[in-house]
Amino acid sequence: MILISNATKSYGSDFKAVDNLSLEIRDGEIFGFIGPNGAGKTTTIKMMTGITGFDTGNITINNIDITKEPIEAKKQFGFVPDSPDMFLRLKGVEYLNFMADIYDVPKDLRDTRIIDLAEKFGMSDALTDTIQSYSHGMRQKIVLMGALVHEPKVWILDEPMTGLDPKSSFLLKEMMREHSRKGNAVFFSTHVLEVAEKLCDRIGIINKGKLIFNGTMEELRNKFEPGDSLEKIFLEMTKGE
Numbered sequence: 001m002i003l004i005s006n007a008t009k010s011y012g013s014d015f016k017a018v019d020n021l022s023l024e025i026r027d028g029e030i031f032g033f034i035g036p037n038g039a040g041k042t043t044t045i046k047m048m049t050g051i052t053g054f055d056t057g058n059i060t061i062n063n064i065d066i067t068k069e070p071i072e073a074k075k076q077f078g079f080v081p082d083s084p085d086m087f088l089r090l091k092g093v094e095y096l097n098f099m100a101d102i103y104d105v106p107k108d109l110r111d112t113r114i115i116d117l118a119e120k121f122g123m124s125d126a127l128t129d130t131i132q133s134y135s136h137g138m139r140q141k142i143v144l145m146g147a148l149v150h151e152p153k154v155w156i157l158d159e160p161m162t163g164l165d166p167k168s169s170f171l172l173k174e175m176m177r178e179h180s181r182k183g184n185a186v187f188f189s190t191h192v193l194e195v196a197e198k199l200c201d202r203i204g205i206i207n208k209g210k211l212i213f214n215g216t217m218e219e220l221r222n223k224f225e226p227g228d229s230l231e232k233i234f235l236e237m238t239k240g241e
């Protein structure tokens with residue numbers, strides 16, 4: 001479970017990238033965090049994951065405060081950032097072992113998990129190549145695999161579908177469903193409402209740092225005319241004052 005209470009993050013003296021945000025992501029649900037570019041999605045995720053501090057409010061992951069007990073809180077989740085361009089000099093397999101080291105995954109367990117994940121994502125042959133040589137989609141996959149190698153309870157994914165080919169995107173969505181079915185919380189951001197509609201139990205819409213909707217897709221649709229497209233709904237919800 002992720003609990004965000006009245007969290008605000010400013011850049012500079014008077015710009016609030018995230019403005020008094022409160023959200024609850026329950027165990028067993030897929031929560032989609034939706035908003036246009038610059039809305040505050042990544043900033044929120046950086047706050048949740050302890051990458052950046054914030055001015056006011058509290059955030060807990062499985063009841064552990066990310067500010068007060070950052071290491072314990074970080075053990076609760078796997079995180080996929082919006083850009084997968086990192087550790088480029090490492091080979092895929094070195095990166096996965098590095099992640100497994102950080103999270104103390106025992107040798108025999110990690111080997112089976114790495115083999116299994118590589119097979120699922122069609123990355124078995126690429127593991128001995130450097131991440132530098134990977135395409136964007138392959139980098140996205142290796143980062144995802146690294147986030148899953150310690151089998152975290154909570155998943156936090158920043159625009160995870162971007163750059164994935166249809167097969168991997170489908171696989172990831174299936175994995176998200178399976179993970180939530182097992183009683184875990186899955187949080188992901190997207191600017192594509194269509195993805196959210198098919199996948200999410202609940203969504204939150206953020207615009208200019210403020211949460212402007214929190215509920216199910218059905219509740220969102222009920223605010224609009226029956227025939228309205230998701231595109232129209234999204235544009236209406238996130239248009240300026």
Ligand SMILES: Nc1ncnc2c1ncn2[C@@H]1O[C@H](COP(=O)(O)OP(=O)(O)O)[C@@H](O)[C@H]1O
Pocket residue numbers: 011017035036037038039040041042043044
């Ligand atoms: N390090 C930073 N310094 C100053 N402003 C920032 C910084 N990071 C993000 N912002 C601003 O905060 C707002 C929210 O950005 P972000 O959370 O990345 O949005 P999203 O992920 O929804 O596209 C944007 O206006 C962005 O320009």
Ligand SMILES: [Mg+2]
Pocket residue numbers: 041042043082
């Ligand atoms: Mg972002």
